[in-house]
Amino acid sequence: MSLQKQQNIITAVKEYGKRLFGFIRGRVRTDEDAEDILQEVWYQFSNQPETEAIDQVSGWLHRVARNKIIDKYRKKQDELIEDYSYEDDEGEELGFKDILLAETTSPEMENLKELFWQHLFDALEELPEEQRYVFVQHELEERSFREIAEETGENI
Numbered sequence: 001m002s003l004q005k006q007q008n009i010i011t012a013v014k015e016y017g018k019r020l021f022g023f024i025r026g027r028v029r030t031d032e033d034a035e036d037i038l039q040e041v042w043y044q045f046s047n048q049p050e051t052e053a054i055d056q057v058s059g060w061l062h063r064v065a066r067n068k069i070i071d072k073y074r075k076k077q078d079e080l081i082e083d084y085s086y087e088d089d090e091g092e093e094l095g096f097k098d099i100l101l102a103e104t105t106s107p108e109m110e111n112l113k114e115l116f117w118q119h120l121f122d123a124l125e126e127l128p129e130e131q132r133y134v135f136v137q138h139e140l141e142e143r144s145f146r147e148i149a150e151e152t153g154e155n156i
Helices: 003-025 031-046 057-074 096-101 107-126 129-140 145-152
Strands: 085-087 093-095
Touching: 003 031, 003 057, 031 057, 107 129, 129 145
Parallel strands: none
Antiparallel strands: 085 093
16 A cells, blocks of 8 residues: 555545544444444545545545445344343343243243254254354353453454
């Protein structure tokens, strides 16, 4: 990367970074989503063969950001099991983990738990051994990735 290109990128980040983040943040759900999109915009900018050839850098950055936001919403959003919950008779909200680890009180609940665990174990069997181990340790044993990395000698 040429010195001129590096200088153009540094100048653009300083000059447009905060404003661009604000633009993106106003159109997405979380700060994390905004940061991810902003990072993608800077990555695309840094991969342009000639950044100095862009006449309106601000307009170019905003157009790329707008396209990245649209792409994000076109993609199927991952649903996390933690996003689902159940409200019991007392109005207490229970997550899937609470339900699946609770003592069974009905045949329907027992069937649901059995079905869930069967699908989980089937899915785990499809994973390579190392990935299966990390998943079980992190999700079921509630160990941090850092602890697992230290134990296995792998990067986080």
